[in-house]
Amino acid sequence: AQSVTQLDSHVSVSEGTPVLLRCNYSSSYSPSLFWYVQHPNKGLQLLLKYTSAATLVKGINGFEAEFKKSETSFHLTKPSAHMSDAAEYFCVVTLYSSASKIIFGSGTRLSIRP
């Protein structure tokens, strides 16, 4: 069965320190993977996506993610957190076998301490 697991429901970091949001997936096929961000009372915005090209993907606002097939992971990172990064982040997998079916992770809430 295909699934996506976000390993932390809540991550808190200090401003200026690195961010790591973890995502593992399970898929029988080569997936496409996405990270979305949702600020309070807003819709979801696409941060970045992996579609079988380069394994290190750069997104908006300084975020990047690395696809590691051997670890079935697609962790989101940022070198230096900013207060405006406080939001909820969703890891999403799209299944090759069913193009209309995507699976959302349960989300990770990122808090930034001054």
Add this chain to the structure above:
Amino acid sequence: NAGVTQTPKFQVLKTGQSMTLQCAQDMNHNSMYWYRQDPGMGLRLIYYSASEGTTDKGEVPNGYNVSRLNKREFSLRLESAAPSQTSVYFCASRNGTGIFYGYTFGSGTRLTVV
């Protein structure tokens, strides 16, 4: 600004009442989707429309109906609202159904059924 527009933003219904959530996109996207977001469960697909004139059930379609009125508009109807339908509803669109396409989301409708 180009994007996905949802109305209303907030709604309170009594059990048994009906209502229609409206969604329109101006990006000429072929595919449109309705999701619901509940705490700790990520987003779950209710219905989708891969192209104008077609609609299909998603993961949690019970209690809902949809209409793809034209290429721009995709509405979600609750015929007899139940407290279990209290949620935040997101409409989304993308240019195709292939796995490489990311989604553009609306800002959501927060629905409370009492």
